[in-house]
Amino acid sequence: MAGGGGVGPGNGKKYPGGMTCNVFWTCVIAGTGGLIFGYDLGISGGVTSMPIFLEKFFPAVYRKEEGITSTNQYCKFNSQILTLFTSSLYLAALVACIFASWTTRKWGRKKSMLLGGFLFLVGAIINAAAQNVAMLIIGRVLLGFGIGFANQSTPIYLSETAPYKWRGALNMIFQMAITIGILVADVANYFFAKLEWGWRLSLGCAAVPALIFIIGSWSLPDTPNSLIERGNHEEARNRLQKFRGKHVDIEEEFNDLVSACEEAKKIKSPWINIFRRKYRPQLTFAVLLPAFQQLTGMNVYMFYAPVLFRTIGFGMSASLMSALITGGVNAASTVVSIATVDKFGRRFLFLEGGIQMIICQIIVSVAIGARFGTSGNPGELPRWYAILVVSAICVYVAGYAWSWGPLCWLVPSEIFPLEIRSAAQSINVSVNMIFTFAIAQVFMYALCHLKFGLFIVFAFFVVIMSIFIYKLFPETKGIPIEEMSEIWKKHPYWKKFVTSEESRKNDGECGKSPANGKSFTNGKDSPKVSTDGIDSLDGKDSVKDKDCELEIRKVKNLDEKDLC
Numbered sequence: 001m002a003g004g005g006g007v008g009p010g011n012g013k014k015y016p017g018g019m020t021c022n023v024f025w026t027c028v029i030a031g032t033g034g035l036i037f038g039y040d041l042g043i044s045g046g047v048t049s050m051p052i053f054l055e056k057f058f059p060a061v062y063r064k065e066e067g068i069t070s071t072n073q074y075c076k077f078n079s080q081i082l083t084l085f086t087s088s089l090y091l092a093a094l095v096a097c098i099f100a101s102w103t104t105r106k107w108g109r110k111k112s113m114l115l116g117g118f119l120f121l122v123g124a125i126i127n128a129a130a131q132n133v134a135m136l137i138i139g140r141v142l143l144g145f146g147i148g149f150a151n152q153s154t155p156i157y158l159s160e161t162a163p164y165k166w167r168g169a170l171n172m173i174f175q176m177a178i179t180i181g182i183l184v185a186d187v188a189n190y191f192f193a194k195l196e197w198g199w200r201l202s203l204g205c206a207a208v209p210a211l212i213f214i215i216g217s218w219s220l221p222d223t224p225n226s227l228i229e230r231g232n233h234e235e236a237r238n239r240l241q242k243f244r245g246k247h248v249d250i251e252e253e254f255n256d257l258v259s260a261c262e263e264a265k266k267i268k269s270p271w272i273n274i275f276r277r278k279y280r281p282q283l284t285f286a287v288l289l290p291a292f293q294q295l296t297g298m299n300v301y302m303f304y305a306p307v308l309f310r311t312i313g314f315g316m317s318a319s320l321m322s323a324l325i326t327g328g329v330n331a332a333s334t335v336v337s338i339a340t341v342d343k344f345g346r347r348f349l350f351l352e353g354g355i356q357m358i359i360c361q362i363i364v365s366v367a368i369g370a371r372f373g374t375s376g377n378p379g380e381l382p383r384w385y386a387i388l389v390v391s392a393i394c395v396y397v398a399g400y401a402w403s404w405g406p407l408c409w410l411v412p413s414e415i416f417p418l419e420i421r422s423a424a425q426s427i428n429v430s431v432n433m434i435f436t437f438a439i440a441q442v443f444m445y446a447l448c449h450l451k452f453g454l455f456i457v458f459a460f461f462v463v464i465m466s467i468f469i470y471k472l473f474p475e476t477k478g479i480p481i482e483e484m485s486e487i488w489k490k491h492p493y494w495k496k497f498v499t500s501e502e503s504r505k506n507d508g509e510c511g512k513s514p515a516n517g518k519s520f521t522n523g524k525d526s527p528k529v530s531t532d533g534i535d536s537l538d539g540k541d542s543v544k545d546k547d548c549e550l551e552i553r554k555v556k557n558l559d560e561k562d563l564c
């Protein structure tokens with residue numbers, strides 16, 4: 001494949017040990033972290049379209065909705081207060097995952113997961129008991145905190161636990177759990193919508209996935225990487241042995257984990273280091289992948305499927321039924337991804353899914369445009385029309401579910417080296433949350449103003465992100481996680497950032513030794529090696545050199561006293 005795809009695998013290391021029962025069940029249990037996120041994604045759209053809920057908490061929206069019969073359908077549900085209810089959670093999650101970067105590193109992956117489960121549980125209870133909007137918002141903020149901790153730590157847990165050949169499939173259990181959570185929420189909404197207290201049941205049932213996740217992560221061991229990171233080498237070795245199988249030689253993998261950890265320990269502040277030039281590829285993907293995932297427009301269907309289907313003329317329960325169908329397609333198609341990701345690779349799925357989504361978005365846009373025009377008044381909708389729109393949406397959802405959905409959780413968790421893994425994953429989750437928030441907040445407003453053209457805007461984003469993958473994403477399939485840094489060195493674009501010589505030269509910093517003190521730009525600036533182990537230049541350009549020495553000392557974590 002052209003673009004970034006021609007890059008070969010890491011340095012060809014192949015650790016022994018494949019899928020074992022132990023590793024499989026560990027990943028299934030850990031993957032339940034996705035349930036809480038999924039349940040919430042699915043439930044909020046349904047609850048905000050329940051008239052009794054609207055009448056109690058958002059009477060103005062309710063009155064507007066009741067009063068409107070034949071005016072512009074595009075703008076019917078455009079209420080910023082209502083969308084703030086949906087999206088407040090994502091802001092809370094964003095804040096939480098910054099703290100989670102610290103807990104995941106210092107306390108381990110398991111405790112961060114547990115904390116996430118507890119916070120989500122409390123949020124669910126408060127929401128179910130809500131008497132006023134304040135209680136609703138407090139509950140949602142706690143749910144958001146829970147999701148922030150869980151989404152930060154669970155994908156890392158999965159990628160660190162899985163044997164490298166199965167990492168794609170095992171990591172995607174997280175996305176599988178997200179889609180199951182969404183589907184269960186859709187079903188819950190469908191049945192509960194008919195009851196007077198339905199909204200309380202819908203919101204309160206969030207406690208069930210929370211309890212599953214809490215009990216599950218309580219029973220799990222921590223990952224070998226995290227145990228080594230916190231100094232428990234013996235336990236880490238035993239754990240790795242259990243994961244890989246009793247008779248498997250884990251020596252090489254274990255030693256590589258220890259060295260990766262030693263290297264990582266030299267870095268005191270991952271939050272500063274992540275901005276160093278050599279981590280530019282990882283940082284780029286940590287920011288752009290989650291942003292792009294949201295710009296596919298998928299959450300428009302996830303949050304607003306019931307509302308959207310009502311907008312295009314289906315009745316209340318028909319629209320929940322259609323949302324159920326999209327939820328089912330979403331979960332089923334994720335299985336396709338699990339089955340193929342370690343065979344066909346990430347690039348293939350990204351690109352195939354992208355093309356499928358572009359075509360479907362265009363069909364949806366044309367179909368809505370043709371019937372609703374710019375006035376948003378479609379008249380009677382024929383049956384064939386409804387089938388066409390729902391089918392196009394389903395094919396779109398399938399494309400997303402085997403590409404950008406799971407891959408945007410898998411790829412970030414496998415490309416970050418240990419020294420910046422926690423911080424980088426927090427950036428990944430934060431950006432995901434910011435964009436989820438933005439899409440949730442802006443969608444109704446944008447639909448009201450851009451009308452059917454909104455779906456073309458999403459199609460345009462998918463074109464851009466597919467080109468981005470084609471050109472800049474090197475295949476990560478089948479490469480051990482601690483060997484991943486090799487792929488950038490072989491990539492036509494990224495290599496200039498990560499090869500140490502180029503990195504120094506292009507930084508315009510000082511053209512001298514990189515952090516490991518071994519190689520230099522082009523041999524012209526030959527360094528003298530000082531007794532403190534820090535390479536220094538000959539006396540020219542002393543101010544700049546001084547800065548560079550300080551920079552190197554910082555990177556090496558040496559104190560002032562070490563320098564004399």
Ligand code: BGC
Pocket residue numbers: 041175178179182293298299302330404405406409432436
């Ligand atoms: C995304 C969610 C989305 C879900 C749909 C996840 O990967 O992060 O925002 O709703 O996929 O399945």
